[in-house]
Amino acid sequence: MAIINPHVNFNGNAEEAFTFYKSVFGGEFTKIIRFKDLASDEFPVAEKEENKIMHIVLPIGKGSALMANDVPEILGTTNENENRSKIVISAASREEADKLFNGLSVGGLVEGPIGDTPWGTYFGCFRDKYGIEWIVEFDAAAGV
16 A cells, blocks of 8 residues: 655745654654755755755654655745645544644644544644644544
8 A cells, every 4th residue: 555645845944843743743853854965066055055954754653754845945935824735644542633633733723623523533623833734633433
């Protein structure tokens, strides 16, 4: 079965955001590559961008990971308030759903408080303090 790993673009605060995500999910980064790590004559990197994140990976659960990068200023800015995608977490229990929802939503905007739904799951959604949209759901019937 294929595994989907979300990848998020940031405007220079990927490391800050991922340090926050790590505080909620736990674990360790398996990869951190900065733009300066790739700098060469063929790929010059501006001094103000050399410490920005080119690629970062935080494993979450079994076989999945959250990944990100900072968008170099030369490519413009990422619209952090866009509404095209969400990161969905399928929690293993109501307790885990509460822990992740309450941890990740700190400083953000709760759009749908976590609770029981008419469709039979335990669900909540929010935009975190970095503008990333999340859905946390526990479905007892799915055995996830």
